[in-house]
Amino acid sequence: MQSFSTDFEIPAPLRQYCDGKAKLVIDSTSNPQSILDRIAAEYPKLYRSICDESGKLRKHLNLFVNEDLISGSQLGEIELRPGDVVGVFQAVSGG
Amino acid sequence: MSERVVLCIGTKKGLFVAESGRARGRFNLRGPFGSGVAVYSALIDNRFSPVIYASSCSPFFGMNVLRSTDLGNRFKETRSAPAFPGDDGRVMGNIWSIETGKNKKELWCGVEPASLFHSDDNGNSWELVAGISHHDHARKWQPGNGGLCLHTIVRDGDRMHLGISTGGHYVSEDAGQTFKAANKGVGAGFVPNPYPEFGQCVHKIAMHEKAPGRLYMQNHGGWDDRPGIGVLRSDDHGQNWYSIAAGLPSDFGFPIVVHPDDPDVVYVVPLEGTTRTCPGGKPAVYRSQNGGKSWKKLNKGMPKKDSYFTVLRDAMDIDRMKSPALYFGTTTGQLWIGRDGGEQWDCLFDSLPPINCVKAAVV
Structure with missing residues (x-):
């Protein structure tokens, strides 16, 4: 399999946990779960803000690959391609 | 420095700190800290040099514990917040209580779903009890x-x-x-x-x-x-x-x-x-x-x-002055003071976010 890196976009409130970066370039990614695994190792507070103790995406966060919303069960199944962008967004809320 | 009364006011939109002289006439307000994130618990640990702790529980990004060593002028997150072990099956929903332990750096923390955590390093690491x-x-x-x-x-x-x-x-x-x-x-x-x-x-x-x-x-x-x-x-x-x-x-x-x-x-x-x-x-x-x-x-x-x-x-407390004052906060965002043990009430702040907790200390 070809090795490539994937851009992972960080929402503004969480950039304090990755040296203020708006984007991380994650090497040797195969699927979104592999990105989260890498973040867990390198940026544990960032990871804990995205996933709860059980390893699931937090309930009010949404993860996209390009413009496609990805469910938690798809994290290990979606095959990333060169040029894909993965991003985390807060769900819309009120109050 | 003369005695001051410090209030921590945990609200739906963050933590406020109010401070007054011993007469408790006018209170100066600062904050919100952890802006936009609900604070359900706060602790003013003044057994030694005063330290303020507050929970900061985001429905989006999870839990944090805030810590201030300068009477609530600045807060920093502790290195970690209470979290269940990965194989426990429970997921942290909120932090409801932070209390001092016996030793200087020791803290206890009550959470949702109902569980207790312990820290012996000022809240930088936590262990499930x-x-x-x-x-x-x-x-x-x-x-x-x-x-x-x-x-x-x-x-x-x-x-x-x-x-x-x-x-x-x-x-x-x-x-x-x-x-x-x-x-x-x-x-x-x-x-x-x-x-x-x-x-x-x-x-x-x-x-x-x-x-x-x-x-x-x-x-x-x-x-x-x-x-x-x-x-x-x-x-x-x-x-x-x-x-x-x-x-x-x-x-x-x-x-x-x-x-x-x-x-x-x-x-x-x-x-x-x-x-x-x-x-x-x-x-x-x-x-x-x-x-x-x-x-x-x-x-x-x-x-x-x-x-x-x-x-x-957790929205009512009393200070430890010679003639103590009571304080309570309301879900409509008012903070009231009851001077002389509650004999005379005045509204200190009338337009805060909904108030979850109020803690008072003399420092």
Whole structure:
């Protein structure tokens, strides 16, 4: 399999946990779960803000690959391609 | 530097800190810290150089503990927040209580779903306390409207009292290693058995350090068919409880606070049981000066009508000045001060976000 890196976009409130970066370039990614695994190792507070103790995406966060919303069960199944962008967004809320 | 009174005000939109001189005339407000994120618990640990802790519980990004060593001018997150082990199956929903431990760097933390955590390094790392978190009863507790929360931690040397909604009162005699349910006389209006072994909806427990055997409890009252179970007292370290609700307009309420110099003086904020607002739209704090035998209404300076706020379980406190002042915050964002032990009330701030908790300290 070809090795490539994937851009992972960080929402503004969480950039304090990755040296203020708006984007991380994650090497040797195969699927979104592999990105989260890498973040867990390198940026544990960032990871804990995205996933709860059980390893699931937090309930009010949404993860996209390009413009496609990805469910938690798809994290290990979606095959990333060169040029894909993965991003985390807060769900819309009120109050 | 002369004495100052510091208030921590945890709100739906972050933590505010208010500070005043000893006269407690004008309070200067700063914040919000952890802006936009709800704060349900705060602690002003002034046993040594003052340190302020506050929970910051984001529905989006999870839990944090904020820490300030400069009286709340700046806050930093501790290195980690309480979290369940990955194989536990439970996920942190909220932080409801932060209390001091015996040692300088020691903290206890009550959370939702009802569990207890311990830190011995100023909140930088946390360990689940198995004695209560894995108690035989734990998987049988049920959430109330506020969630299944361990909200009250009262320490008395190696004895520790916990309040859980809805779990009841639990006590440890071995510094938090093991816990036993102690709910004899603590009623419940929402299950067939009016006095179950556990599962009560305890709202708050208060103790005075000079009389540690005596405890006061604001329990979930307001039941027409089971009157009087809402405001309780124990004289034997929580093994047996009895009602002290006679004379109150309602036995429903959330906070209960003891005077810093007199274990016989206790304060509650009665609320109408169905709406959880001030009975008849007329807010009042009630004070007993004889350990709950009788109660006096304290409402001088408060609205006399059309006032329907709620005061939540951690939203009332009392300072430790010679003539202590009470403070309570409302779900409508008002912070009230009751000078001279609650004889005269004034609204310090009238437009804060909904208030979850209020802590007062003299530093």
